[in-house]
Amino acid sequence: MPQLKPLTLAILTAFSLPVWADDELQQELVDIDALSLSPSLSTSQKNEEAPTFVNADKLQGSGNNDLEAEGKVEVYRGDQVLKADWLSVKDNGNDLNAKGNVVFEQHGDTMSGPAFRLNQATGEGVFESPEYELASRGAKGKADNLYFEGKDLYRFQNATYSTCINPDSDWYVKMSSLSLDYTRNVGEGTHAQMYFKGAPIFYFPWMDFTLDGSRKSGWLTPSFRTSNTTGAELAVPYYWNIAPNRDATITPRLITKRGLQLQGEFRYLEPSYSGVVRAEYLANDKEVDRNRYGFKFNHLQSINGWQFGINAEKVSDRKYFDDLSDKLSVTSTTNLPREMWITKSENGLTLTARTLKYQTLQDDENSIDPPYAKMPQLSLNWYKPDVGVTDFNLAADFTAFSHPTKVNGRRLVVNPSLSIPISSQYAYFTPKVAVHATRYSLSSDNNTLGISNATRTVPILSLDSGLYFEREANWFGRTSTQTLEPRLFYVNIPYRDQSNLPNFDTAEADFSFSQLFSENRYTGSDRINEANQLTAAVTSRLIDPLSGEETARFAIGQRYYFRKTQRVTLDNVPITERSSDVLAGVDAQLSDKWHGSLAWQVNPEKLKTQKASLDLQYRPAPGKVINLGYRYDITPSSESDHFKQFDISGQWPLGNGWYAVGRWNYSVKDRKPLEVLGGLEYNAGCWALRLVAQRYVTSSSQRNNAFYIQLEMNDLARVGSNPLSVLREKISGFQTSQELEKAGN
Known part of the structure; x- marks a missing residue:
């Protein structure tokens, strides 16, 4: 706009x-x-x-x-x-x-x-x-x-x-x-x-x-930017108000190191459909001596009760974002989807058809295996509550998978289930039975599995139960309603040998508190873990009795395996532990100024931390915020994916209209910062000046430096390069000085 x-x-x-x-x-x-x-x-x-x-x-x-x-x-x-x-x-x-x-x-x-x-x-x-x-x-x-x-x-x-x-x-x-x-x-x-x-x-x-x-329609305020990958930039957007429900923005972007890029965005909105088209074209990039382009198309439409959508992205080459984007979140993009779907929901029945393919942006130093394309995928989900004393659910899926270097094939999944929810004000108990039936039909190309057809049928039994207690308590100097919520979740799934089955779209789910209460530790349908296991957890909350707002939450849980060996794996290494890691978490408004959260994953046998994150935010007043963060993870199978990082960010007034902003994200393993951002904002009442410098890693051997300078004349225009989206993304709680003034009024 x-x-x-x-x-x-x-x-x-x-x-x-x-x-x-x-x-x-x-x-x-x-x-x-x-x-x-x-x-x-x-x-x-x-x-x-x-x-x-x-x-x-x-x-x-x-x-x-x-x-x-x-x-x-x-x-x-x-x-x-x-x-x-x-x-x-x-x-x-x-x-x-x-x-x-x-x-x-x-x-x-x-x-x-x-x-x-x-x-x-x-x-x-x-x-x-x-x-x-x-x-x-x-x-x-x-x-x-x-x-x-x-x-x-x-x-x-x-x-x-x-x-x-x-x-x-x-x-x-x-x-x-x-x-x-x-x-x-x-x-x-x-x-x-x-x-x-x-x-x-x-x-x-x-x-x-x-x-x-x-x-x-008319020309908008020009913007400026400098970067080590692009040099100095000048963008002069033209806004075209085509109709009340259609507009376009056309932006010539002069990049001193590379040439003239033309950017365009077209938006449309109708009662039954809407969408956005974005395109960029750089003729004869002087750095690499070739034409470069990017394209993105989003469309959503209603057709006689059906929902139809398109989500398509494409760029000319694998280093397009590294060289021409000014956002770390974009430069880290690996797989660009090209997706089209149509779906309809009515009376608990949902039908969906879609096609999905990716453009994978490979890195010279890290080879990436492209995901399978789904051409097409047909899904059905039917939920029917109150069938007698039971709730019925049927999930079915047919997908044709294709890959340039791996075995291609088709997979049919049918998964019906029946559950009996029993609940009261202080307790609930839900038994559930299900069957997961799968059939594969594989092509002969790149087929190293030695089979052309395979089936797998797995019965699943689960029992979910919990209690709810509450009392009046005094924590952090405040009177609160404290709850105690123990929960037990049992799953029984017999073993099925799946070592000869293909893996089209399955990965091990990230181990988290919510995953403790799932039947399968894998995403996708190519692997169904065996299970004779019980998850025990307890959650306690502090609730303000007047507002009903949750001010704190404490949770701890662990999964126990009654079978010694878990044989269904993706890397052919059986799991022999008798229990999972312990997960614990705390999220609390410690005071009017402090908020904190902690997530902790511990191996109980080795008494070793596997994963941890700590976040603290100090916010004594609007415009004053300090964020402290720590991330630690050694759970990935590849040691190169382990990390330990510190993160500090904030905004603070310096007096006389000056504010300081900054972020420092440091990798202990790499012994270097991954991102450094610092800047100043000056508010003179009727205008504001922002100066921001940013340096971030885009690959193991490449860094991007950017400098933003923006002059804002209140209620008229912003001149220069806009750092606000970067500051809002990198500094939790950031507000511009003008926003602080309006909030104060």
Whole structure:
């Protein structure tokens, strides 16, 4: 959406009812219903219906034909006030003339000048040397003259505009001519210059904008950026308001090290469908001597109760994001999906068909195995509650898998289940039985398994149960409702030899507290673990009795295996432990200023930490936040994937309008920082300056350096490169100084 905000100047509104006058000791009421002091830029019905009164040292005349007020003239109507040294009304209220310290006030907005003339019949006139202050927008400005050129048509000569209310504006926009057409709600300015600290920083030969805040086609504020991979960058976006439900942004991006890139975004919204198309093209990248492009398409549509969607991404080469993106989250992208699906849900029955394929961005130093393509996948899920005393669920899936170097094949999965939920206010018990039936049909290409067809049928029994207790308690100096929630989850699945089955889409699930209560420790359907196991866990919560808000949670759990060996694996190494690692977690609002969370995975036999994360946030006030984080993980089978990292980030006021921001993410294993970010923000009240430097690792041998500088003129425009998305992503709790001011108000 455009960043250049509409420039709107509200000026005068009509008067048209009786006037009250004070002529020394005499008071008399003069009826001049046709009197109207100015054209209407934003007519208020309430003011139109309000009576109008005039207060002056001297008032003379006859009705509407010839009225003259002199000396401290004050005209009141509704919330409107007009003041002047002298006021004349002639020609049945059509000719208006005010002189001497003319001031008009409405809604807290004020305009002043030495003289004002208007012909009500033609809508033509002039306000000489007007100065204005718009309290509603926190803005001010002045002009040589304001010309009334017809009904709802206005033209300022040599006009200025600024949201700096101080006498010497730090920034302002100056236009040789500013026209406001309220018949079309359009404004136009010529020879517009933006001044900062007295120096011109931008020039626009011509500009236009809407007066009602609606969208309008036009050039947006340019942005700048520097990076070691791209050099200096200049992007000048053009916004095209195609229709109320369609728009596009076209952005030429000059990259000094690589050339001229053209970026485009097209958005559309209809009652039954919507979507976004994004495309980028860089002709003949000077660094690699080839054309480069990126494309992304998202579409969602309703068709007679069906939902249809497309999610497609593609780039020209594997290093596209490393070389041309300014975001770490994008540069770490590996698999780009090309997906299309259609689905329908009705009465508990959901049908889905989709195709899915990936573009895998390989790295020179780390070979990546592309995922299987699903061409197509057909799924059915039917949930039927209250079938007698049971709940019935049927999940079925047919998928055709394809891969350039591995065995291709088709897989059919049918998984019906019946459960009996029994519950009360303090307990629940849910037995469940299911059957997981699978059939494979494999091609002969790249088939090293020695089979062409295979089936597997596995019965599954599970029992889920828990209790709920609560009491009043005092923790962290606060009275709370404390709960105690023990839970037992039993699973029994007989062993099936699956070593000769293909692995199309299965991986071992990340071991977590929620995974403790799943039947299968694998994602996908190619492996179903054997099980004769019991998970025991207990959770305790602290709940504010007044608000019902959860202020703390404590949980601990472990899985126990009644069979000594778990033989179903992906790497052919059986699991021989009699119990899983212990998982524990804490999440608590420690005080009004501190929030903390801890997750801990411990091997009980070796008494060794396998995985841990600790997060602390200190936030004593808005704009003051310090985040401390620690990550440790040695659970991956490959030692190269182990990591230990420290993370520190925050935002803090330095005084006199200055704020510091930063992040430091350090890898102990690599003995180097993975990302360093630091910056300053200065808020001068009506403008803000942001300076941010960022350095992050994109691969084991490549780092990206970026520098952002942004100048924001409040309620008008942002000039430079925008670091706000980076700061919000990297610093939890970050707020701009303007957001802090608005929240404080």
